[in-house]
Amino acid sequence: MDAGTQEALAGATLQWMISKNGTTTNGLGAYEISHPIRTPDWLIVKYIGYVTDTILFKSQNELHIRLKRTPELLNEVEIRDKRQATTYNTVEVTNRQSLGIGELKKAACCNLSESFETNATVDVSYSDALTGTKQIKLLGLDGSYTQILTELQPGIRGLSTNSGLAHIPGTWVQSIDITKGIGSVVNGYESMAGQINIELLKPEKTDRFHLNVYAGDWGRYEANVHAAQRLNKNWSTLLLTHASTIAAKNDFNSDGFMDMATGMQYGALNRWKYEQVGKLMSDFGVFVNYDERNGGQLSFRGEDDNKNRIYYGVQTRSMHTEAYGKAAIGFKGKPYKSLGVMANSRLYRYNAIFGFKSYDGNEKSLHGNMVYQTIIKTSEHKIKTGLSFMNDRFHESYNDSVFTRNEIVPGAFAEYNYDNLNRYSLLVGMRVDYHNMFGTLINPRAHLKVNLARTSVLRISAGRGMRIANVFVEHAAVMASNRRIVVQEAFKPEVSQNYGTSLTHKFRLFKRPATFVADYFYTRFENQVVADLDLRSDELHFYNLNGLSYSHSAQADFVYEPLKQLELRVAYKWQDVRTTYHGILMQRPLVAQSRALINVSYATRFEKWKFDYTLKWFDRMRIPAVIDHGSHRIAGRYSPDYFVHMAQITKKFKYIEWYVGGENLFGFMQHHQIADAANPFGPNFDASLIWGPVMGRLWYTGIRLTIK
Numbered sequence: 001m002d003a004g005t006q007e008a009l010a011g012a013t014l015q016w017m018i019s020k021n022g023t024t025t026n027g028l029g030a031y032e033i034s035h036p037i038r039t040p041d042w043l044i045v046k047y048i049g050y051v052t053d054t055i056l057f058k059s060q061n062e063l064h065i066r067l068k069r070t071p072e073l074l075n076e077v078e079i080r081d082k083r084q085a086t087t088y089n090t091v092e093v094t095n096r097q098s099l100g101i102g103e104l105k106k107a108a109c110c111n112l113s114e115s116f117e118t119n120a121t122v123d124v125s126y127s128d129a130l131t132g133t134k135q136i137k138l139l140g141l142d143g144s145y146t147q148i149l150t151e152l153q154p155g156i157r158g159l160s161t162n163s164g165l166a167h168i169p170g171t172w173v174q175s176i177d178i179t180k181g182i183g184s185v186v187n188g189y190e191s192m193a194g195q196i197n198i199e200l201l202k203p204e205k206t207d208r209f210h211l212n213v214y215a216g217d218w219g220r221y222e223a224n225v226h227a228a229q230r231l232n233k234n235w236s237t238l239l240l241t242h243a244s245t246i247a248a249k250n251d252f253n254s255d256g257f258m259d260m261a262t263g264m265q266y267g268a269l270n271r272w273k274y275e276q277v278g279k280l281m282s283d284f285g286v287f288v289n290y291d292e293r294n295g296g297q298l299s300f301r302g303e304d305d306n307k308n309r310i311y312y313g314v315q316t317r318s319m320h321t322e323a324y325g326k327a328a329i330g331f332k333g334k335p336y337k338s339l340g341v342m343a344n345s346r347l348y349r350y351n352a353i354f355g356f357k358s359y360d361g362n363e364k365s366l367h368g369n370m371v372y373q374t375i376i377k378t379s380e381h382k383i384k385t386g387l388s389f390m391n392d393r394f395h396e397s398y399n400d401s402v403f404t405r406n407e408i409v410p411g412a413f414a415e416y417n418y419d420n421l422n423r424y425s426l427l428v429g430m431r432v433d434y435h436n437m438f439g440t441l442i443n444p445r446a447h448l449k450v451n452l453a454r455t456s457v458l459r460i461s462a463g464r465g466m467r468i469a470n471v472f473v474e475h476a477a478v479m480a481s482n483r484r485i486v487v488q489e490a491f492k493p494e495v496s497q498n499y500g501t502s503l504t505h506k507f508r509l510f511k512r513p514a515t516f517v518a519d520y521f522y523t524r525f526e527n528q529v530v531a532d533l534d535l536r537s538d539e540l541h542f543y544n545l546n547g548l549s550y551s552h553s554a555q556a557d558f559v560y561e562p563l564k565q566l567e568l569r570v571a572y573k574w575q576d577v578r579t580t581y582h583g584i585l586m587q588r589p590l591v592a593q594s595r596a597l598i599n600v601s602y603a604t605r606f607e608k609w610k611f612d613y614t615l616k617w618f619d620r621m622r623i624p625a626v627i628d629h630g631s632h633r634i635a636g637r638y639s640p641d642y643f644v645h646m647a648q649i650t651k652k653f654k655y656i657e658w659y660v661g662g663e664n665l666f667g668f669m670q671h672h673q674i675a676d677a678a679n680p681f682g683p684n685f686d687a688s689l690i691w692g693p694v695m696g697r698l699w700y701t702g703i704r705l706t707i708k
Contacts, residue, residue: 002050002066002067002069009025009029009047009050009067012024012025012029012031012045012046012047012050012067013045013046013047014031014033014043014044014045014046015043015044016033016036016041016042016043016044016057017041017042017043017044017054029277029278029335030335030336031335031379032379032380032419033379034380034420034422036057039057040056040057041057042054042055042056042057043055043057043063045065045067047067049069050067050068050069051067051068051069053065053067064333085099085100085102085103085106085567085601086098086099086100086103086119086559086569087100088504088506088515088517088557088559089504090455090457090504090506092425092449093417093419093425093426093427093447093448093449093459094179094183094184094427094447094459094461095179095180095181095459095461095500095502095504095519096177096178096179097121097177097178097179097180098175098176098177098178099115099116099119099175099176099177099178100175101173101174101175103118103119104170104173104176105650105659106118106599106601106612106614106648107612107614107646107648107661107663108170108214108648108659108661108700108702110169110170110214110220110222110244111165111166111167111168111169111170112165112166112167112168112169112170112173112198113133113134113135113136113165113166114134114170115170115173115176116136117614117646117663118597118599118612118614118646119178119597120555120557120571120572120573120595120596120597121138121178121180121555121571121573122136122137122138122178122196123136123137123138123140123592123595124136125137125590125690125691126690126693126694127162127476127480127688127690128476128477128479128480128687128688128690129257129259129480129673129674129687129688129690129694130257130258130261130295130296130314130354130480130687131260131261131293131295131314131316131480132246132259132260132261132295132694132695133162133163133166133476134165134166135162135165135476136165137591138178138180138193138194138196139180139181139193139194139521139523139551139553139575140551140553140575140576140577140588140591141192141193141523141551141577142474143161143165144161144467144469144470144474145192145193145467145494145496145523146191146192146193146194146195146196147183147187147188147190147191147192147194147195147196147465148164148165148195148196148198149187149195149196149197149198150168150197150198150200151197151198151199151200151326152187152197152342153324153326153342153344153367153369154188154344154365154367154390155198156168157190158348158363158365158392158394158470159348159350159361159362159363159394159396159470159473160318160320160348160350160363160473161470161473161474162473162474162476163291163316163318163350163473164320166265166291167265167267167289167291167318167320168198169222169224169240169242169267171210171212171224171226172200172201172224172226172240172242172269173198173199173200173201174199174200174201174202175199176196176197176198176199177195177196177197177199178194178195178196179191179194179195179196179197180193180194180500180502180519180521181193181194181461181463181498181499181500181521182445182447182461182462182463182464182465182498182500183195183445183465184415184427184429184445185413185414185415185429185430185431185443185445186369186371186384186386186413186415186429188388188390188411188431189411189431189433189441189443189465189466189467190465190466190467191465192465192466192467192494192496192498192523193496193498193521193523193551200240200269200271201226201228201238201240202238202273203228203229203230203236203237203238203271203272203273204230204236204273204275206226206228206238207226207228207706207707207708208227208228208229208707208708209225209226209227209228209705209706209707210224210225210226210704210705210706210707211223211224211225211226211703211704211705211706212224212702212703212704212705213702213703214700214701214702215700215701215702216698216699216700217698217699217700218248218250218260218695218698219246219247219248219249219250219262220244220245220246220247220700221244221245221247222242222243222244222245223242223243223244224240224241224242225240225241226238226239226240226241227239234274234275234276235272235273235274236272236273236275237270237271237272237273238269238270238271239268239269239270240268240269240270240271241267241268242265242266242267242268243264243265243266243267244264244265245262245263245264245265246260246261246262246263246264246293247262248262249262249298250695251298252669252694252695252696253669253670253671253672253673253694255673255674255677256297256298256299256677257295257296257297257298257312257673257674257677257687258295258296258297258298259673259694259695260295260694260695261293261294261295261296261314261316262293262294262295263291263292263293263294263316264291264292265289265290265291265292266289266290267287267288267289267290268287268288268289269285269286269287269288270285270286271283271284271285272284272285278330278332278335279329279330279332280327280328280329280330281327281328282325282326282327282328283325283326283327284323284324284325284326285323285324285325286321286322286323287320287321287322287323287324288320288321288322289318289319289320290317290318290319290320291316291317291318292316292317293314293315293316293317294313294314294315295313295314296311296312296313296314296355296680297311297312297313297680299311300312300313300314301313303315303353306353306355306356307356309355309356309681311680312355312680312681312685313353313355314352314353314354314355315351315352315353316350316351316352316353317349317350317351317352318348318349318350318351319347319348319349320346320347320348320349321346321347321348322344322345322346322347323344323345323346324342324343324344324345325342325343325344326340326341326342326343327340327341327342328340334374336373336374336375336379336382337373337374337375338372338373339370339371339372340369340370340371340372340373341368341369341370341371342368342369342370343366343367343368343369344365344366344367345365345366345367346363346364346365347362347363347364348361348362348363348365349361349362349363350473352479354479354480355482355680355681355685356681357398357399357479357482358397358398358399359396359397359398359472359478359479360396360397361394361395361396361397361472361473362393362394362395362396363392363393363394364392364393365390365391365392365393366389366390366391367388367389367390367391368388368389368390369386369387369388369389370386370387370388371384371385371386372384372385372386373385379419380418380419380420381416381417381418382416382417382418382419383414383415383416383417384413384414384415384417385412385413385414385415386412386413387410387411387412387413388409388410388411388412388413388431388433389409389410389411390407390408390409390410390411391406391407391408391409392405392406392407393405393406393407394406394407394470396472398472398478398485405437405468406436407435407436407437407468408435408436409433409434409435409436409441410433410434411431411432411433411434411441412431412432412433413429413430413431413432414429414430414431415427415428415429415430416428416429422451423450423451424448424449424450424451425447425448425449426446426447426448426449427446427447427448428445428446428447429444429445429446430442430443430444430445431443435493438492438493441466441493442464443463443464443465443466444463444464445461445462445463445464446461446462446463447459447460447461448460448461455505455506455507456503456504456505456506457503457504457505458501458502458503459500459501459502459503459504460500460501461498461499461500461501462497462498462499462500463497463498464495464496464497464498465495465496465498466493466494466495466496467493467494468491468493468494469491469494469529471491471529471531471542475531475540475688476688477531477533477540477686477688477689478540480686480687480688481540481675481685481686481687481688482538482680482681482682482683482684482685482686483533483537483538483539483540483683483686484538484539484540484683485539485540485542486539486540486541486542487542487543488541488542488543489543489544491529491542491544492527492529492544493527494525494527494528494529495525495526495527496523496524496525496526496528497523497524497526498521498522498523498524499521499522500519500520500521500522501519501520502517502518502519502520503516503517503518503519504516504517505517509560510562512560512561512562512563513560513561514558514559514560514561515557515558515559515560516556516557516558516559517555517556517557517558518554518555518556518557519554519555520552520553520554521551521552521553521554522550522551522552522553523550523551523553524548524549524550525545525549525550527544527545528544528545528549528579529542529543529544529545530542530543530544530545530549530579530580530581532581532582533589533624533625533689534581534582534586534589534624534625535581535582537624537625537684537686538683538684541582545579545580546580546583547580547583547585548578548579548580548585549578549579549580550577550578551575551576551577551578551588552574552575552576552577553573553574553575553576553577554573554574554575555571555572555573555574556571556572556573557569557570557571558570558571565602565603565604565605566600566601566602567599567600567601567602568598568599568600569597569598569599569600569601570596570597570598571596571597571598572594572595572596572597573594573595573596574593574594575591575592575593575594575595576593577591586622587622588622589621589622589623589624589689590621590622590623590689590690590691591621591622592618592619592620592621593619593620593621594617594619595616595617595618595619596616596617597614597615597616597617598614598615599612599613599614599615600612600613600614601613606652607652608651608652609649609650609651609652610648610649610650610652611647611648611649611650612647612648612649612650612661613645613646613647614645614646614647615643615644615645616643616644616645616646617641617642617643618641618642618643618644618692619641620638620639620640620641621638621639621691622637622638623637623638623639623689623691624689639670639691639692642668642692643666643668644663644664644668644693645664645665645666646661646662646663646664646665647661647662647665648660648661648662649661655705655706655707656703656704656705656706657703657704657706658701658702658703658704659701659702659703659704660699660700660701660702661699661700661701662697662698662699662700663697663698663700664693664695664696664697664698665697666697667696667697668692668693669692669693669694669695669696670690670691670692670693670694673687673690673694674686674687675687675689
């Protein structure tokens with residue numbers, strides 16, 4: 001801390017003189033550093049603008065360090081460094097991959113659902129052939145099994161699971177952290193396949209003004225405006241706004257249906273931050289979003305066409321309002337100890353009309369979390385404990401049926417972390433929740449990290465997760481087809497066990513930096529709400545799992561910088577995802593067993609020009625049985641494998657970046673997207689069996705204006 005003001009110094013560097021191991025202080029001025037190889041040793045402490053201090057260390061467990069400011073004035077120095085767009089963490093015990101702003105800019109990044117187009121870990125696909133909505137998969141499992149957080153608070157969940165990804169513009173995002181496998185008990189019990197944490201732009205660190213405008217040749221236009229203001233030493237604020245529209249009716253495959261619904265979206269986030277370093281930090285804000293879409297047949301004119309069954313139309317509306325707040329309290333003289341409190345409340349409404357089907361859903365949610373963290377004697381032993389509360393109220397109507405649910409879930413958790421930076425780290429946690437509908441829920445989780453060498457890390461994880469399914473918004477086939485819905489029984493909570501291991505190795509190849517990552521994860525469901533599309537081609541059956549359901553997922557990533565400013569990333573993923581359908585263990589439909597990705601990025605000096613190219617390959621996928629053209633049932637079909645190419649060029653000026661790019665450059669698409677498209681009100685109409693791109697070649701351009 002500062003010897004004069006007693007304020008914490010974040011980012012100070014500490015290094016042993018003999019053993020050379022080092023670390024940096026966090027935002028509270030706290031630090032953790034392994035004991036020296038032998039004692040006595042000298043700890044060198046540095047911070048820009050302060051006198052470097054060298055402290056003799058013999059056997060103490062804690063050192064409280066105060067630095068004095070340098071008496072002379074320093075000239076301003078600008079330091080430039082190139083950080084990889086995607087980084088693989090070797091310090092933390094959990095298996096985390098981070099996508100930075102550089103990665104998010106590679107594909108224009110219009111919204112969060114499109115932020116993973118150049119990433120091999122998260123799969124992105126269209127949910128149906130009518131709306132253009134994109135969904136994600138992790139470990140071969142639907143995105144509903146991935147816990148999506150916004151700055152460690154509940155994010156996209158509940159009724160927003162299907163379309164909520166499209167409501168967060170990519171320019172609002174500072175970074176995305178992807179954790180495969182089971183997550184921490186601190187963040188809740190809903191992490192089953194993994195966890196995605198979205199870090200948004202911060203008021204105190206964001207550029208003063210930013211404008212991003214985007215235009216696509218298929219009638220898509222977007223604009224994002226950011227404005228940040230540092231009010232004084234403690235207060236800062238940030239306003240993020242978004243507006244977009246899809247104006248053109250596109251029909252690339254000439255089936256008479258729009259490939260993507262037209263419409264508009266408006267959104268805004270205003271956040272405020274108060275900070276007294278080392279004492280108190282508070283962050284709060286309000287988010288609002290409105291999204292309206294219209295799709296279906298090109299000749300569709302309005303709701304009367306659906307009622308009279310003249311033309312098939314799709315109309316969706318969503319309204320999302322959310323308020324959040326969080327605070328962290330530090331303890332004077334004890335930088336290792338803190339108390340954090342966070343809460344958020346949201347209202348979400350989703351209305352949809354698909355032909356003669358209608359859905360209306362309302363969600364009211366209140367979530368709270370309190371976390372206390374400290375150490376046990378030394379900084380090698382850390383503990384987190386706390387309480388949580390969740391209240392979700394759902395009111396849904398589907399055609400003439402009404403479904404209501406009020407979930408009240410108080411919970412408690414504890415997590416112990418042993419961290420020997422030179423050898424291994426262990427994270428063991430347990431949370432116990434009481435669900436008013438399903439009783440006591442117990443979810444243990446454990447993570448182990450072993451440092452095989454200075455830059456080689458082996459991780460092992462195991463744990464249990466659970467969630468409550470929302471079948472109408474999580475399964476596109478409910479709305480985007482005329483299948484009759486059959487709910488065979490009351491749904492139980494979905495429960496799974498996840499086991500995983502990974503190896504991260506950073507090394508130098510021909511004197512240039514390289515990273516190799518390999519991992520394997522196995523997810524086994526104790527119970528699952530099964531959506532059976534195979535039992536009958538004109539029906540969709542929902543029932544609880546009776547048999548096996550599992551996912552095997554293995555992936556290898558290789559990142560190499562053969563030349564300065566040139567980065568090559570190659571990835572391959574294999575998945576075996578199977579579920580028991582009506583007594584038969586079958587491959588999960590519409591999941592590619594193999595997938596590969598190649599990404600090449602090059603930037604000239606000072607990043608005046610940037611070039612990005614991505615090639616993706618998808619293996620064949622099983623297609624559920626359907627009745628083709630209303631004549632006969634076709635079972636056991638598979639899609640062809642296919643390639644998708646995308647590229648982008650960015651030119652940087654003083655305040656402006658201009659980018660131009662293309663998606664699906666060779667125009668490959670799934671031509672027969674809708675079963676029985678000629679009879680949209682018949683029983684065999686189905687627009688949910690999507691395995692490939694629904695749009696052809698897309699060109700786009702845009703401008704980013706930034707005032708620092």
